[in-house]
Amino acid sequence: MNVILVLVGFSLLVALLGLGAFFWSVRSGQYDDPYGSSVRMLFDDERPEQAEAANPVANETTKSNQL
Amino acid sequence: MINKEELTRCYHCGEDCRSNIILFEEKPFCCSGCEMVYEILSSNDSCEYYKFSDHPGLKYSSAELGKRYDFLDNDEIKREILDFSDDGVSRVKFFIPNVHCSSCIWLLENLRRLHPGIIQSAVQFTKKEATFIFRDSEISLRGLVELLASINYAPYISLESVDKSSKQKVNRGVYYRLGVAGFCFGNIMLFSFPSYLAIDDSVEQFIRQNFGILNIILGIPVAFYSGSGFFISAYRGLKKRFISIDLPIAIGILALFFRSVYEIVSGTGSGFMDSLAGLLFFLLIGKWYQSLTYQALSFERDYRSYFPVAVTLISEQGEESILPLKHLKAGMRILVRNNELIPADAILIRGEGTIDYSFVSGESNPVIKSEGQRIYAGGKQIGSAIELLIEKEVTQSKLTELWNQKHGSEERQNNWESLMDVISRYFTAVVLLLALVTGILWWFTDPSKAALVVTSILIVACPCALAMTLPFSFGGAMRVFGRNGFYVKRSSVVESLSQINTIVLDKTGTLTKSQDFDANLGHLELANDSYNLIRSLARHSTHPVSVAVCQALPYATALAVTGFIEHPSKGLEGTVGGHQIKLGSDEFVLGRRTAEPVAGSLYISVDGKPAGYFILNHKYREGMREVLTSLGHRYELHLLSGDNDAELSALLQFFPSKDHMNFEQSPADKLNYINKLKAEGKRVMMIGDGLNDAGALTESDCGISIADDVYHFSPSCDAILESRQFMKLATFLQFSKTSRRIVMMSILFSFFYNLIGLSFAVSGNLTPIVSAILMPLSSVSVITLITLTIYIASVRAKLNKEDSV
Numbered sequence: 001m002n003v004i005l006v007l008v009g010f011s012l013l014v015a016l017l018g019l020g021a022f023f024w025s026v027r028s029g030q031y032d033d034p035y036g037s038s039v040r041m042l043f044d045d046e047r048p049e050q051a052e053a054a055n056p057v058a059n060e061t062t063k064s065n066q067l
Numbered sequence: 068m069i070n071k072e073e074l075t076r077c078y079h080c081g082e083d084c085r086s087n088i089i090l091f092e093e094k095p096f097c098c099s100g101c102e103m104v105y106e107i108l109s110s111n112d113s114c115e116y117y118k119f120s121d122h123p124g125l126k127y128s129s130a131e132l133g134k135r136y137d138f139l140d141n142d143e144i145k146r147e148i149l150d151f152s153d154d155g156v157s158r159v160k161f162f163i164p165n166v167h168c169s170s171c172i173w174l175l176e177n178l179r180r181l182h183p184g185i186i187q188s189a190v191q192f193t194k195k196e197a198t199f200i201f202r203d204s205e206i207s208l209r210g211l212v213e214l215l216a217s218i219n220y221a222p223y224i225s226l227e228s229v230d231k232s233s234k235q236k237v238n239r240g241v242y243y244r245l246g247v248a249g250f251c252f253g254n255i256m257l258f259s260f261p262s263y264l265a266i267d268d269s270v271e272q273f274i275r276q277n278f279g280i281l282n283i284i285l286g287i288p289v290a291f292y293s294g295s296g297f298f299i300s301a302y303r304g305l306k307k308r309f310i311s312i313d314l315p316i317a318i319g320i321l322a323l324f325f326r327s328v329y330e331i332v333s334g335t336g337s338g339f340m341d342s343l344a345g346l347l348f349f350l351l352i353g354k355w356y357q358s359l360t361y362q363a364l365s366f367e368r369d370y371r372s373y374f375p376v377a378v379t380l381i382s383e384q385g386e387e388s389i390l391p392l393k394h395l396k397a398g399m400r401i402l403v404r405n406n407e408l409i410p411a412d413a414i415l416i417r418g419e420g421t422i423d424y425s426f427v428s429g430e431s432n433p434v435i436k437s438e439g440q441r442i443y444a445g446g447k448q449i450g451s452a453i454e455l456l457i458e459k460e461v462t463q464s465k466l467t468e469l470w471n472q473k474h475g476s477e478e479r480q481n482n483w484e485s486l487m488d489v490i491s492r493y494f495t496a497v498v499l500l501l502a503l504v505t506g507i508l509w510w511f512t513d514p515s516k517a518a519l520v521v522t523s524i525l526i527v528a529c530p531c532a533l534a535m536t537l538p539f540s541f542g543g544a545m546r547v548f549g550r551n552g553f554y555v556k557r558s559s560v561v562e563s564l565s566q567i568n569t570i571v572l573d574k575t576g577t578l579t580k581s582q583d584f585d586a587n588l589g590h591l592e593l594a595n596d597s598y599n600l601i602r603s604l605a606r607h608s609t610h611p612v613s614v615a616v617c618q619a620l621p622y623a624t625a626l627a628v629t630g631f632i633e634h635p636s637k638g639l640e641g642t643v644g645g646h647q648i649k650l651g652s653d654e655f656v657l658g659r660r661t662a663e664p665v666a667g668s669l670y671i672s673v674d675g676k677p678a679g680y681f682i683l684n685h686k687y688r689e690g691m692r693e694v695l696t697s698l699g700h701r702y703e704l705h706l707l708s709g710d711n712d713a714e715l716s717a718l719l720q721f722f723p724s725k726d727h728m729n730f731e732q733s734p735a736d737k738l739n740y741i742n743k744l745k746a747e748g749k750r751v752m753m754i755g756d757g758l759n760d761a762g763a764l765t766e767s768d769c770g771i772s773i774a775d776d777v778y779h780f781s782p783s784c785d786a787i788l789e790s791r792q793f794m795k796l797a798t799f800l801q802f803s804k805t806s807r808r809i810v811m812m813s814i815l816f817s818f819f820y821n822l823i824g825l826s827f828a829v830s831g832n833l834t835p836i837v838s839a840i841l842m843p844l845s846s847v848s849v850i851t852l853i854t855l856t857i858y859i860a861s862v863r864a865k866l867n868k869e870d871s872v
Contacts, residue, residue: 001270005277008258011257015250015254016250018250019250022246022250026239031242032193033190033191033192033194036191036192042169044115
């Protein structure tokens with residue numbers, strides 16, 4: 001019977017990971033602007049020549065922007 | 068009649084181009100503003116903007132930047148507006164009212180294509196906010212704002228946006244609570260399931276012990292973290308001697324939790340933890356639904372969002388400089404340009420004041436002021452720049468005092484009680500009494516079962532379905548209104564709307580349109596065929612007055628106009644058919660002020676000789692007649708206007724008597740009038756648009772402010788109505804009554820569930836499985852019922868289609 005308890009422990013652990021992921025997604029603001037996110041994924045990626053032009057600073061500031 | 072298909076739609080904003088189509092790269096544009104925006108985008112390789120939606124632009128307004136954003140070069144103001152600035156890189160967040168579609172998001176987030184100094188930008192669509200990160204060395208804050216303004220995404224910068232203290236924090240608590248409740252709900256169900264099945268004894272014993280303990284562990288965060296809001300709210304209610312719906316819920320949660328713990332620990336049963344987690348999960352869904360409001364709209368504005376950030380100071384040497392508004396002191400000299408706001412009570416020392424107070428006092432015609440006269444804060448100067456000597460500080464002027472005085476009466480007294488308050492009071496009393504009586508009865512028949520029965524009653528009586536009723540029905544109605552351009556602050560306002568029996572209306576800007584006129588030919592010393600001269604001149608201008616003149620005159624083929632000049636806020640001139648024609652204010656056309664200024668007149672001169680005038684009236688809103696007639700049948704109507712009584716006779720037919728129509732009312736008069744009506748026991752709704760209505764709007768049982776653009780400034784209120792939806796007002800009020808009936812129906816429905824549950828509980832037969840089935844079933848069926856009936860009602864009221872900006 002004890003094997004059930006071990007399995008239950010593991011299943012709870014996995015579920016807790018899911019809960020943690022949910023907390024993370026809320027904290028990072030993914031639920032703040034559902035409309036914006038839904039259309040943003042449809043935008044085309046930048047063409048290569050513009051991607052080069054875009055400054056490397058942009059990537060650094062992304063982090064600070066997320067607080 | 069012109070066929071709809073034959074209209075030429077502006078490539079940028081989608082509006083009808085009328086007669087003056089501007090072609091650029093073979094695309095039609097309705098005005099040079101829209102064409103300019105297109106030119107900027109196309110020259111920066113950003114025409115993808117037009118791919119994401121048809122005609123994504125909004126009609127371009129006021130192209131003149133001039134010195135409007137000069138104040139953004141001031142270091143102190145810059146520091147206050149910028150979120151942070153370090154190492155030559157700055158970040159700023161703006162509220163941009165014009166953000167409305169996916170194209171807007173794309174363009175603003177690709178703003179670096181338009182200017183290399185912009186490193187990154189991100190749009191928060193629901194709040195219509197955008198954050199920009201830019202390099203100071205390449206683009207200044209002012210440059211950024213002017214760039215945004217040039218593509219018609221001008222940010223809204225006011226005194227309020229500078230004041231950091233008023234910035235609110237995002238509250239994500241309800242998501243966390245909901246997440247925890249959902250997580251525990253799922254797992255507790257899993258652990259509870261085996262106990263519902265008949266398995267042989269030894270296995271059952273094992274499962275009951277171990278899974279029971281797991282259930283308790285999972286139940287603790289559900290009851291005391293996810294459910295904490297209900298305990299707090301119930302306690303707050305009790306402190307104010309008030310029984311809220313959260314009290315029986317809190318009692319139910321406690322009964323469920325401790326009864327379960329007792330059963331599991333003593334080994335007498337498997338407990339109700341699954342019911343508890345399910346209950347909170349559904350309740351929190353209701354709370355979350357309730358928390359979805361219109362984030363981009365502001366219902367609690369004060370004067371700070373109406374006032375500018377800075378003023379133009381004139382030093383003793385006559386030099387101009389920028390001064391942040393908060394440093395403005397009495398005795399200073401400032402310059403106020405065309406269309407700028409008078410920030411504080413002042414004396415006019417140079418220039419001629421034509422002050423538009425329509426937003427502040429409701430007077431429809433500008434007030435003329437000459438040197439030496441006093442000018443009160445809040446008006447807007449129209450015409451050439453004037454110099455003022457400030458008399459009082461901003462916070463002490465007449466306008467801001469009006470705002471400050473009403474803070475004393477924040478808790479407003481309504482003449483009715485919310486349905487849910489009444490029900491929860493009686494409901495709680497009945498449940499507690501029932502628990503007591505059955506407890507006593509069982510004590511005498513079978514004492515061992517008394518505690519069990521009492522807790523069972525408290526558990527099934529927990530008004531879960533009842534608590535879902537309000538957020539879902541009024542919340543549903545709120546969304547129906549929102550789709551139709553009527554935005555209420557929170558769902559409880561829908562109930563207030565349904566309780567109204569008296570409606571008070573403002574005139575200027577509410578019954579009349581603020582930017583639309585009716586021109587009536589007052590007098591014209593010209594042959595009839597000369598009408599066309601005037602019409603041909605007027606059709607070259609898009610100013611509302613010119614449009615009105617065009618409509619007032621008989622149609623004829625337009626003549627060619629040469630030497631056309633439009634003088635802002637003065638008039639038009641040009642040569643038509645060999646005649647030099649002027650059209651505009653008395654001063655512009657006649658060269659002098661007329662002795663007796665006829666309210667809102669427009670003068671004409673031909674070849675320098677006066678040739679008559681038009682009388683201008685504000686146009687009534689479309690459907691005003693129908694709305695007022697249908698409201699008049701069901702409600703007591705009153706009119707409160709800051710304007711003179713020139714329109715009394717025209718409006719009298721809609722109001723019960725002259726006593727109900729009040730003119731030349733000051734803001735304080737309006738507020739007192741509302742209070743007088745409330746003292747008579749009436750339930751008053753106030754509809755207004757301007758600052759002069761602000762006091763009356765907050766004091767009334769339900770204040771609605773009407774606005775052409777809901778994202779721009781409107782006084783604090785309970786609801787904002789898009790002005791072009793004014794004709795639906797009666798429908799909205801009717802719908803609020805329908806939704807109240809839906810609430811009643813679903814309350815009865817949930818009582819029915821409570822009765823079934825109680826019949827189990829009183830007889831001592833409430834088992835965990837009955838409770839685990841009954842609770843989710845009641846919640847889900849009540850939500851389904853409400854959603855369906857609200858939808859059917861909206862179809863019947865013809866409110867089901869999306870019809871808002």
